[in-house]
Each structure stands twice: as C-alpha cells, then as structure tokens.
Amino acid sequence: MTLTLQPVADPAAPLARRNPVAKLAAALLFTLPLVATLDPLTPTLALVIELTLLPLFGLRYATLARRAWPLVLAAIGLIVTMVLFAADRGGALLLDLGPFDITTDVLISALGLVLRLFAIALPGVIVFATTDPTDLADALVQNAKAPPRFAIGALAALRLLPLLGEEWQMLTLARRARGVDSGIRAFPATAFALLVGALRRGGRLAVAMDARGFDSSVPRTYARRQVFTGADALLMIGALALAAVVLTTTILTGLFRPIIG
C-alpha cells in the first residue's frame, strides 16, 4: 500500500495552476447546488461540463479513471439500495421480483443517483489531483485566513502518511512472525498498533516543532507566497455560473426534483 498525495497533473495547465483555495471553492460552488435535485439530467449536464474542462486542469482521462475507481463501488451499492427500497415503483414493469419490482421509474431514479455521485465526486478528485498539499495549506492560511498553526500542524501530520502505509505492512508481517492472525480479524489490533506508533511519532514531532519556535506568539512570516488574482476570482464565478446554467436548464425542462419533499 503506497499512499501519497503528490499532484499528478501537469502543473502548468491553465486551471491547475490557479490558487488552491480558488480551486477548492470553485469545486464546492459548482457541486453544492447540484445536491439539491435528484433528477438524472442535472448530473449529466454537470458531468459533460466536468469532462470537457478536464484538459484545462492538465489531467488525462486515464489518470482521472485511476483516481476515481472507488466511486464505482459506491455506485453499485446505490443501485442495489434503490432496487430494494425505492419508494416510487411506477412506470413500466421491466422485471417482476415481487416487492422488488424493477420498473422504469426505479431505474431512472437509480441512474440519477449514480450520475449524481460521479458528478459530485469528480470535482473533488480533480482538485486534489492538481493540488500540492503544501500549496493548499499556504493558500488556506494566506488567502482564506485559516489559522496557521492548525494548517501547518495538519500538514506535518500529513507528511507521515506514506510512513503509515509502510508501517501497516511491517505490522502485518510482524504479526505473522508472532504466529497470530492476519487478515480481516487482525484489523483492529493492527490499526491500534499503527495508532500507537503514529501518536508516539507525533509526540516527538511536536517537541521538535516547538524547539524551532512553532509555539511562539510572533506572527509567522511566509517563505512561500500564494496570491489570489482576478483569474482565481473568475474561476469561482465561472463555477457558480455554470452550476446556475445547469440548474436553470433542469428547471425549464420540468425535470427538477428537490431532495426535500
């Protein structure tokens, strides 16, 4: 298991190099309005927009697919849930399964939820695939007024992420050497050992950070500058505008189905 959070996109691509906070905000501004409806048209339009804009983020479709595969699992789960528990079983009957009749309405609802899952999740995949965690923390502090001690603290912990992956492997091997279970039953014990090791490291790391003045009350200065430009604002406005276009289209076609009600 290797866990890294290194960006995988071409950093020079026009939208990949936008301010990380702007990218984060744009992704939220674009996806949150989409959550409001359950119809299949809204996410379809959103997906079309997302996939069209992908090259501007310097990402290849294959890379996106590699990063987004866990979504397929969730999609399967959603379909099963809809088949078993759909409230509305109207429309033409496709398959007679007694209480779990599969009808066109059931399928349309399921399809809508799956498309929605992808439409909502992909912007997040895009943001994290094109953003270096250090840059994100810098931008959160400098452009979004996030508290610097917390942003840097989280970053320092994040640095231990690949080590946790290696540690997990060693723990699993060590358990076999001790003649005790491995596999799924060992999960809690292995996770506990991992946590103990990580917290011990954390204790030492905190001391080392204080030794270099992390707890001083002086305002920090910034070695790396993150700037928020007009282009970044434009990205955010564009995201919101596109979401508005999508929702308006859905409402005009009469397909809008609010989640509440």
Add this chain to the structure above:
Amino acid sequence: MASNSNRWRTIDIVIASIVAVAFGVIFWAWNLLWNGPADAIPLPGRAVLYGMWLVPAVLGALIVRKPGAAFYTLTIASLVSVAIGTSWGWTLVVQGPLEALGAELIFAVFAYRVYNLPVAMLAGATAGVVASVYDAFVWYGGTSWATLRIPYILIASASALVVAGIGSVLLVRALAQTGVLDRFPAGRSRALV
C-alpha cells in the same frame, strides 16, 4: 500559555492531526469494506458499520479536551480521506464538518469540562444522527422512509453511539496504558511509575 487552558498546545494540534490522518487511512479501508464485502448485508442493516466514520470526532475531543477538537479532528480526517480517494468523494468535505459539529455541540453544552462515557456516547450518537439524516436526504432521496430511511437513521445513530461513543472511550483507555498520552489529561490517569 498554561494560564489559558483553552489554547491548543503544539502537541494538541499535532496529535489531533495525526489521529485525523490515521483515520483518513482507516476510512479509506472502511470504504472498501462498506462497498465491498459488506455489500452482502443490505441497507439499512449495513448501517451497523456506520459508527466508524464518527470515531475521530469523539476520540479527538476525548484526547485533546479543548474547544474545537471534535470539529477539527473529524474535518481533517474527512479531508484526508477525500484526498486519498473515497467512494463518497467530495461531499465529505461538507458532510464531515457537519457531523463533526454535531459532536462538538455536545461537548460545548458540557462547557468542555465533562469527558466521561455518557457524554462521549451522546456526542457519538448526535454526530450519527446528523450524518445519517444528511445521507437520507442527499443519498437516499426517493427511497421509502418506512423501510429504509428511518431504520437507517436509527441503526446508524445506534452504531455511532456504540462505536464512536463507547469505542472511543475504550480506545483512549487502551492508548493511555501505552504511555503515548502522557502529556494529556486522559493519560494522567495512569498510575505513578
């Protein structure tokens, strides 16, 4: 700094962050379980596994015992799991902080002074209610309230009460025994050695 016990020390920040990162990884594994082998248990029954997603909120608060600990720990954990890649993707960026606020609210009601088992259970359950109600609207819209959504909310909240509430208390006790919490009030209960 000792005069202001609500100010987070560096070790508070780092340890909460590490709990968050570790749970980001655990979430990642839990997701594979939820959407993999556990798919065999249909919803709403599968919601018995739900509590794991709320552990960092209660655990962070029980270790750090400062305002914001529940919120910070679970928010970072969900951000990390989004960054590594989760099946629920991006919406965790919103859902994580929301459910974290649920737990935070309970610790705030007790003025950030009470960190015993009942409060932990209450915090876990509250986070579970927030999280599952969110799911019921956002993910399971269009399903039946009677056979899916209400049982789902009840089971998920009960799971949160047990796994996140009781589980976190037990986990903190076990961690305290290893000495890694010696610099926290939770670790001071260990006998003098």
Add this chain to the structure above:
Amino acid sequence: MSRVELRSFGWRHAGRRAWAVRDVDLTIEHSERVLLLGPSGAGKSTLLAALAGLLPDDSGEQAGQALIDGVDPRAARNRAASDAWPSGRGEPGPGVGIVFQDPQTQLVMARSGDDVAFGLENRGVPARDIWPRVSDALDRVGFPYPITRSTAALSGGEAQRLALAGVLALRPTLLLLDEPTANLDPAGAELVREAIVRSRDEATLIVVEHRVAEALPLVDRVVVLEPGGGIRADGAPEVVFAAYGDRLAADGVWVPGFAIPPLKAATPATGELIRAEEVTVGQRLRAPVTMAVGAGEVLAVTGPNGTGKSTLALVLGGLLAPGGGAVTAFGDPRPPHKWKAETLTQRIGSVFQNPEHQFVTARVADELAVGPRRLGRSAAAVQETVDQLLERLRLTKLAQANPYTLSGGEARRLSVATALATAPRLLVLDEPTFGQDRRTWIELVTLLATLRDDGHAVVAVTHDDDFVQTLADRTLPLGSPKLNDPLPRRRRQ
C-alpha cells in the same frame, strides 16, 4: 555564544515518582564543547530538553535553576522567538537549537527547503531574508540536493543533515545534540558528524552520545551524570576516561579501549537449516542472493543501506515471498512463506528492527505467552516458558508492564524473548544491537552465543562492526547498490 549555568538543577516528569535528573551543578563557558555521558536513565536527554526550554511548567516539577546567559531557558526560547527581527537591530537574545535522534520526527515539511524555512517563518524572519539563510544553512551541512527535494526521499543520514540545517538556520548560540547519530547506519552517521564539525564554530555545544569514540572528535570536555543525582566526573576526555573508564563501561557507556572478547563457535556448523538460491525481491532486493545457514553458527548479513538486507531477512523469516529464486528450509517441500503461522513460529523466529512492531498484547507476560498458547501448550507449560524467559532476559519485574512503556533496551530484550518463546531453531534478527547501550549489547550477544552453542542457527542483519567482530562465524556482505544498481534512485519530485 552562550554560557550555561545549572544550580542544583532537577526535574521530575509528571506521572513519575523518581526524578529524571537531580542535584546537577554545572557551568559551561562560552564556546565550550561538552560531551554529556551517563548510564541509560541518568537523565541526559531530560537535561538537554530543559536547556532547550522544552519542559513546560505543567509537564513536571523543577528543582534549582537552569540559566542560559542568565535567563531561564523557557524564557530564553520565548524571547528568541518573540523578539521580531526589526531591521537594523542584531539578532535577538540567546538562541538555543536542538537536534534529536530520529530524523523522521524532526522534519515538518514535504520539501527540503521548506523544512529549513519552517523555523525562520515561526520566528517571524522577513520573507526576503529567509531563502538566503536557507541556502546558507544547507551549504553549511553539505546538503547535496536542490531545495525542492522531497523530504520523504532522503536517507536517514541526509534527513538528519537537513534537520541540523533547520536548526542552524536559526543561528543558535547554544547547540544541543541528543544522540544525533544513534538512528543512523555508519555511512549516515559519518555524514552527520562531518556536518557538525563544519558548523560547530559559532555556538557552545553540548552532545549526548553513548558511542564515545564517535563523539570524541567533536568535544573538548566530558561531563558524566550520576544516575540518582549529581555529577560523577567532569574534565578533559583523557583524564575522565583514565579515572572512570571501567565504571562507565560497566554502566553501559561505549568507552574506547574496553574491547569485548570474541565469542565464536567452537565447532563448525552441522546440519543445514535453510538455503536460499538466487533469491531476489523486485526493486527491494535486486542482486540475487545464494546462501545457506547450518545449526550452530551465526551468520552476519552486512552491506550498505539499500542493498536489501532487511528484505532478505523477511524472506528468510518466511514473511515475504521471494520474487525470484527459491528458499527451502527444515526439509519441508514447501517454502517458508507458505507455511502456516504456527509451523513458522516453531521453526523460525524473526526479530524486527523496531520491537514495537511485534507487540500484540497489553502486558509483557501475555506477550511471551502468545506463541506457546497458539501451539496448544498446556497452561502450566506456557507459564513455565514465560517465567523462564522473563528470568533469562531480566524482565521479571516488568511482567505486568505494558510493552509500549518499556525503554529501548527492555523492548529489545522482550522482542527477542517473544521469538524464543516457541523455541525455533533458526533466529533471524534485523539490526538486533541497533542503538543499544553497551550493557544490553553484551547481554544480547552473550545470549545469541549461548543459543548458537546449543545448536540454534542465527542470521543477523547488521551494520554493527563490533557485533560482527565478536559474534559472527561467517559474514555475507551484500553488494554495494552502486555496483548492481544501474538506475539512480527514483525521485519523487
């Protein structure tokens, strides 16, 4: 440069009954270079932490006084930190820098340059001054990579150099080094010592290091702490070692000139227990290894970092499948990695470099009972094995302790004991003597020699020359990665 004064200084950590350090009266003048010695548990690290201002009031109880240039270290640290850097004025007050043992828990940022800049940002150094000071500090420690180099891609020695640069960038007037090379292989340790020699001229220096020979070129004065309180000896190195060398050696300090007599096998090895033919493991062990070990011998596997020694240990331990080649052992037609865990523990015992990786229970006694219990031994037999091992490895008093609370030496002894609990005939150890004091070292080496003479086979992956000289009957040097490694190590960035 700073002057350090300790007056009846003592510190007791919260939650502890005993004082970590007590009744220390000591003055260190400007620009002195001091080696601080003492047996394990004498409070050397606590003393350094106190001088670094890293013992906050609420973390314990202080006795007496510690002063750096007349100021309490905690105040000195805060002053150094809180005086902004108004242009035109000099650097603020006395500055203390400290480097710890483990490089992995001192680096904060993902990129090397950012990590050096971290301390400067914390102290409010103006942005335009930061990068020149970063490159200056990196030059002084001889850091060979560009500032964008990922800190995750550094070797231990390189990471420790970087940690030193991060401290030097703050221009400390007192530099504290807490076993800065204890976690490093010999080549990495040499890198760091070179860097210290290059950079020590601008500060008063206090080093804690139990491998005296390695620290001597860095210092001109030796101070020995007495466990339980006070100072045992203080003076020029040759004077102190002439008078106290034997006692220090007995207490576990690695004093030069106190060699340990070799403990080699009296008779040649008999039956072959394990054989590896042309074994490789992907990128981790690229050059094929062929070897065999017989009952009654100690084989040392040596070689620089990155040659796959630890990977080989995992393969021989039946924990990892070889990528290429074959392993056969104990006359079993199946290779060890396919054996059931119960079978494995009766034949091969593995001891990992980090003992904590192997702990699976919350009590020392339970830890020893796990293996035999798995094999279905009776409760009485399990108890007997546990008691014997506790006794043999001096752990009886700790039987009820949580394994994670043990000291380094105790944890190492426990991890060896757990491997012995199921009486395997082959023992595979990864860096068994790493970072141990002389006393634990002698215990381990003596124990392994006894096991060997009783007909066990021992394979030890090691960087420790003394270990090889004293115990190894044969040595298997794995090739230099430069010779059989056509590709440069891949960079993250």
